[in-house]
Amino acid sequence: MEAKLNCEGVQVELMDWLAGTLPAAQHQAVEAHLTQCPGCQQELATVQALWTTMGELPVPATSEQMRPRFYSMLAEFQVEEQRKQRWSVSGLLERVREWWQPAYAVRLAYSLALLIVGLVAGYGLKGRPETSELAVQQPATTMPAATEDDVHQTNVLALLNNPSAVQRLRAVSYAEEVAPSNERVVAALLSTLNQDPNVNVRLASLEVLSGLSQDPMVRQGLVRSLPLQESPLVQSALADVMVRLQERRSVRPLRKLLQQDNLNEQVKDKIEQSIESLSDGQAPQPSTPSTYHETPPTTQPDLGSTVAA
Incomplete structure (x- = not known):
């Protein structure tokens, strides 16, 4: 027995009906309703016009740099998400608990001791004028200019x-x-x-x-x-x-x-x-991209500022 649909249910299914993706029984129910309902017929005409217009839209040509740009954008997004998680309150508390352990305390004390020794030694060397004079008298080693x-x-x-x-x-x-x-x-x-x-x-x-x-x-x-x-x-x-x-x-x-x-x-x-x-020995044929079980790097960033820095 065919299921009967009201106008709201039919209008929701119009796009799938045009695409031919509805089950056979539901497709027949929508078609039977359309033959009897002028309002839904008018809605169908509007959806068909939109369908035709979208089908005529030009498809932009793919760029050779599309894949690297997409991957770069994806990587930046992942880094940003990781940064947000790292600076959340729960994340900070967890990092503090991981850090505050006896082993890390010993390392911190050792690092501070080395820093103090380095500061004392640097101050002592700075106070010896002969060291500075000797450095001025010695000619600088000529290094080839980097290209x-x-x-x-x-x-x-x-x-x-x-x-x-x-x-x-x-x-x-x-x-x-x-x-x-x-x-x-x-x-x-x-x-x-x-x-x-x-x-x-x-x-x-x-x-x-x-x-x-x-x-x-x-x-x-x-x-x-x-x-x-x-x-x-x-x-x-x-x-x-x-x-x-x-x-x-x-x-x-x-x-x-x-x-x-x-x-x-x-x-x-x-x-x-x-x-x-x-x-x-045949000439290579253009390949179509395939989908694998793996997340694929987005504008390619301008490296001028990075390299200059």
């Missing part, structure tokens, strides 16, 4: 070792300008791709390295990185890069990945397609 590239390299390497994932994402973004002419930065990016604990940072590093594929060191490093990855997102992205570069040396490590017991099924399909493409 701009050296400064950039130092800043990038320092940020890549920062405990904050947001800072490491900034370093990866800034490394895109420095890496083409700096082997140490390239090596640091490869190390980040293989060892960084944050999936977002590893994906951002892969984005930068894929743009340096003309460098044999980068291509070999990407191939060697395949068996080291455990994240489905990174595995799939690396497979895409190997197909785009037509890097046939990656076929063997890709086959090894297929032997993993816990390999994601979607990643498995992606790798099999990649091996087939690389074996046949």
